[in-house]
Amino acid sequence: MQVDVAIVGGGPAGLAAAREIGAKGGSVIVIDDHPKPGGKLLGQLHEESKNGGWWKGYEQAERLVKEALAANVTILSGKQVWTMEKGWKLFVSDVHNQGTDGFTIKAEAILLATGAVEKPIPIPGWTLPGVMTIGAAQVLTNVYQIKPGHKVAVAGIDILSLSIARAMKLAGVDVIGIFMLPRNEFSQELAVPYRLLDTFKSFTHHAPSPLLRLGGRLLKTKIGRKLAAAFYPARGLKVWDIPVHFRRAILAVEGGRQAEHVLIANVDSQGNPSGYSYKEQIDAVCISGGLSPLYELAVSTGCQFVRLEGLSGVVPLHNETMETKVENLFVAGNITGIEGAKVALAQGMLAGKSICLKLGIGLVGNHEINDAVTYVDEVRKNADIQFHPSIIAARHELKRIWEEHHALSL
Incomplete structure (x- = not known):
């Protein structure tokens, strides 16, 4: 030819x-x-x-x-x-x-x-059935009209995970939240709230929440990003009714033959676990590393x-x-x-x-x-x-x- x-x-x-x-x-x-x-x-x-x-x-x-x-x-x-x-x-x-x-x-x-x-970020338990990249969830949801799971947690906060989490929500999936990645040699700055907030300054004016649009002004300066990372609500802020957590990270995925729980911990502005942790029941986890x-x-x-x-x-x-x-x-x-x-x-x-x-x-x-x-x-x-x-x-x-x-x- x-x-x-x-x-x-x-x-x-x-x-x-x-x-x-x-x-x-x-x-x-x-x-x-x-x-x-x-x-x-x-x-x-x-x-x-x-x-x-x-x-x-x-x-x-x-x-x-x-x-x-x-x-x-x-x-x-x-x-x-x-x-x-x-x-x-x-x-x-x-x-x-x-x-x-x-x-x-x-x-x-x-x-x-x-x-x-995609750049998948390995976390403990990521080989369990039910754990997938956020791109896999996008294909299942929007191309094949199949729910990735009934109750889903997303690890990794970026524009891709936000948009696909919304698509899953519209498809009837219970997205319990979008969380920070655990800090390890693979996640690096993706697991540091202060660093990660820098990437959000370019599109906070598109945010559906007036509070988020107002908060976006803080992200224009280094001092503002430090304040946002330090005082971001522990319970997160909701975007399209999906909690976004810059101060909580998924440390691990747990289960027997498939993903059943995620271990979640509070983190400080540098992404280090700080005390309180808990488990949340899920049947799927989506990892977004960009x-x-x-x-x-x-x-x-x-x-x-x-x-x-x-x-x-x-x-x-x-x-x-x-x-x-x-x-x-x-x-x-x-x-x-x-x-x-x-x-x-x-x-x-x-x-x-x-x-x-x-x-x-x-x-x-x-x-x-x-x-x-x-x-x-x-x-x-x-x-x-x-x-x-x-x-x-x-x-x-x-x-x-x-x-x-x-x-x-x-």
């Missing part, structure tokens, strides 16, 4: 880019290892603060797939790219039937839109990488038009840093235009690329959800690093 462009990843970034390239006359194929295209869009459901409507990811996915197919895009689901060779040549296998012969795809350019992977870019496939290409905290980990070095230092290798979506679906969609559209310009597909000019770059910046700036408070600063630093590397290569 030979195409102009091969895209690895059928989420929002990959599908948006494929639609763009296909609409301009390029031959493009999307390879995705999930049963159906759409990526994490299929499990997304949240209320948007600015227009009062709901973001229904599955509807967005259906629209993208329909538009991509209309643009003559080929979509291969249930297939996995396990390595690549420059030239470009992709080696593909069947996810569900490993006994079958694989096949190769030749392409002039590659777009990696492989997304993100997300990190899924970059492993990019390693085989020999591209350069950078680690920036604001991007939530290691990402391929790339410029504003989504091009890496490797010839005809582009990236888009969460492989470039953890952000929301709307940013991924905008990046995918930009990457599609950039690839068309590079390969001479359609009539794409530099002005169109510049407009697309500006659009990505606007979407990022106005995003309802930001996974890291330093995301914009990190993007500026990434641009500086790219320009520095580019100058050295001249």
